[in-house]
Every structure is written in C-alpha cells, then in structure tokens.
Amino acid sequence: MRPIQLDSIDLRILKILQEDADISNIDLAERIGLSPSPCLRRVRILEDAGVIKKRVTLLDAAVLGLNVSVFVSVQLEKQTKERLKEFETEVRKRQEVVECYLMTGEADYLLRVVVPDIATFERFLKESLTLIPGVANIRSSFALQQVAYTTSLPLDHLT
Structure with missing residues (x-):
C-alpha cells in the first residue's frame, strides 16, 4: 500500500x-x-x-496486576489457508493475547500474551492454545523488563 x-x-x-x-x-x-x-x-x-x-x-498493565508478559512462538503442523484462518479466529477470542503476528521463519505466529501470573499463563496454555487444532509446537519467552514501548509510529520518513 x-x-x-x-x-x-x-x-x-x-x-x-x-x-x-x-x-x-x-x-x-x-x-x-x-x-x-x-x-x-x-x-x-x-x-x-x-x-x-x-x-x-492506554492502561498501565502493572497497576492492573497484569505483571507477566510472554512472547509465544507457535508453529502449525500445516500452513494451509484453513488452518491459518482457524488459528487466527481462535486467538482473537482470547483477551490475554494482546498482539498476534503471522511470521516468516521457524514460527508461524508470534503472540504477546499479558497475564497476572505464571499460573494464569499455564492455564491459558493448557486450556486454550494447546487445544487449537493444528498447533504443532509452542515456545514461550517471558519478558523480564520492558525497556522500550510506544504506540507512536515514526513519521519522519514522510517529510
């Protein structure tokens, strides 16, 4: 575009x-x-x-008790149009998933999940993510500290 x-x-x-x-x-x-x-x-x-x-x-996650931010890489068994659509539909239903990207490389999707604690993340993993048909592999990385965050897009390239 x-x-x-x-x-x-x-x-x-x-x-x-x-x-x-x-x-x-x-x-x-x-x-x-x-x-x-x-x-x-x-x-x-x-x-x-x-x-x-x-x-x-914009709300402050920490003030609201959402202290755990997890980046989740998801690999599907097959990358068919139907599987991709099904995965995306299911992920959109989960309020813990605040971002989801279709990726190139090893993982098919990268999710950012925000939860109050590790037990809640474990429940999300067991009761939601692993139950989505076609999910072959899930890898999670826990954020230790948010170093930079902005919702502002860079606009200098337009000048």
Whole structure:
C-alpha cells in the first residue's frame, strides 16, 4: 500500500494526536497554528482516509496486576489457508493475547500474551492454545523488563 501524501500540518496533527488523543480541537488548532474549523476538517480527512484508525485509552498493565508478559512462538503442523484462518479466529477470542503476528521463519505466529501470573499463563496454555487444532509446537519467552514501548509510529520518513 502506498503511503498517503501528507503535508507538514497533517504531520504535526498526527504527532500531537499520537501523544495526546484527548486533546481538544481548540488546543490542537492552537498548537499547530490553525483556526479550529480547518483543524477539525483536517482531522476528519485523516480519519476518513484511514490514517487515524481510532483513539484509545492506554492502561498501565502493572497497576492492573497484569505483571507477566510472554512472547509465544507457535508453529502449525500445516500452513494451509484453513488452518491459518482457524488459528487466527481462535486467538482473537482470547483477551490475554494482546498482539498476534503471522511470521516468516521457524514460527508461524508470534503472540504477546499479558497475564497476572505464571499460573494464569499455564492455564491459558493448557486450556486454550494447546487445544487449537493444528498447533504443532509452542515456545514461550517471558519478558523480564520492558525497556522500550510506544504506540507512536515514526513519521519522519514522510517529510
């Protein structure tokens, strides 16, 4: 997919919204040097073009007692269209899976699973992941510390 053409004002809007999605249109307009009406129009255009998918509230996992983050590599017996679809459908049902990627290399999928403790992860593994048809191999790596994390995408390549 070819990136959308964005001007410097669009990029400033996106950078600000990535850091503070709750900013009012008036404050956003003031920060980028536009009046509120054209600013809102630009935001709507970015939304309609799919550049802005949605706005969310980020929660602190540790404050909520979700202290264990596990990266799980999953290998399927066969990589048929049906097996891939079935696996993806089942994984989407599990709230513990916060990210899932179809991969190249040894593993077919890489999952990031967030749970309160190791016992909960063990239950997720035994009662969910291992029961998905076609799963051949599962390897788990426990994160010791989150060193870097951001939801902001790099935009410098668009300037």
